Amino acid sequence: MSASAKKQRRPVVLLRPVPGPSVVHDLWAGTKLLVVAGIGVLMTFYPGWVPIGLVALLVFVTARLAHVPWGALPSVPRVLWFLLFLGGFTAFFAAGPPEVTIGSVTLGLGGVLNFLQLTALSLVLLGLGALVSWTTNVAEIAPAVAKLGRPLRALRVPVDDWAVALALALRAFPMLIDEFRVLFAARRLRPRDQIDGPRLRRWGIEVVDLLAAAITVALRRADEMGDAITARGGTGQISAQPSGPKLRDWVAIGIVTALSAVSLYVELLTPLATST
Template sequence: MKASIAQYYPGDSIVHRLDARAKFVAVATLAVALFVRDSFAGLAVFASAGVVAYGLSGVPVAWFWRAFRPLLWLIGLTFLTQLLFAPGEPFFSWWIFDFSWEGLQFAAFLSLRLLVLVLIGSVLTLTTAPLALTDGLAWLGRPLRRLRVPTDELALMVTIALRFIPTLLVELDQIMRAQRARGAEFGSGGPIRRAKALVPVLTPLFVLSFRRADELALAMEARCYQPGIVRTRLHPLRAGMPDAVLLAVTAAIVVAGLLV
């Protein structure tokens, strides 16, 4: 099975068995702390926590790499942009661009921060079943119900959006394979030519996306789904001692990352 970002990896590890609410709170807390702390030492603390969590999840490294690979261009673009435009004393100049040690350091820091953020977020999406993720988000959004915010529907929308990413990537891969079989070339030429080569791919991708959405709507209607109706759950969320330990460890990691 081809891995993709936001795709669930079935398993029975200790991370899989944790409550979805605890995992979401832990990931959100680490993500906020990751952007608050601007130091390589703090980044190393959060990166170590992400690596340990990923190791405990039992998800193969190859699975994460295939899921992470589509985001390499974003990290590379972030690095290049900060390297070219960050202020500082230049040590090398080329054309209209000045390269500085400050820009290089800032570009490396932002790229590593984005990498750690993807790692931490992947632990949540790879080890949490779609239904558990939906229930967890809906439960955490309960206080907003007093403001008449449809938290259940919003949680369902977020989960569907996350789970549609693997489906769309699979559809995109199939379309590109079919186009290559007909003689299309996506990897040759300059950036403009490559962008033009992707135009014939977008139309069938949009058509298939709407078709998938229509099939999903029909499936939900067949199961008598109605917005605003409180439904029962076969497996209700239950927090236990491991979840309390997770939150305590997360708090300790955040404190350590902010103080180092």
């Protein structure tokens, strides 16, 4: 393998499930959405180290069960590493407990620990969302959202329309990304026009050209998708597919519920016991 191939960055691949059957792939899409929503609420109110660690363990075990390869992880740009280092360095000056004394110098590590906790929380939530993307077919999202939102129909909430709009957005997103990549590659190969004037004016003209081409591509894709949906019976067929939880879904929900209960016990009851 050449050095250029080793340095080639792996792009971010989302909304495309990893091929191959697994226990996680067979779960109902609504179960995965409920799990993500529940863990998101838990992390919002109790973002401690124990919940973060337990959810990270859940993400790792789920990824192994889903047979997600390491190659699916995107490459981390060097700019992001620099920003993380800069954020940790600036957070160091916030000080705060716990404190470490080195000779006659006392250093507060509270700011650094808070920054690390926030970074770990962000990584865990990103990994959780990526797992749903890598193990769920886009066509399964709309029926799951329509079924989960069925109680809202009594309030005359257009749940089916929302589910269809979400499904179409998720379907169009990967296609538009591919189209934009091809568009940008073609733009680089195109000879640049010799435009007199400041550099900012030349950049403005190129941005306008790219936006016009992107809008044209999006409209063309939308027209093709509309024709395909009409040929298959309309938008109502998108959210009308039968879907629902099975025994494995209730088992998964039970495991996540137990995990959340342990996290709440550690976050709430343990500090009370130590204070008394």
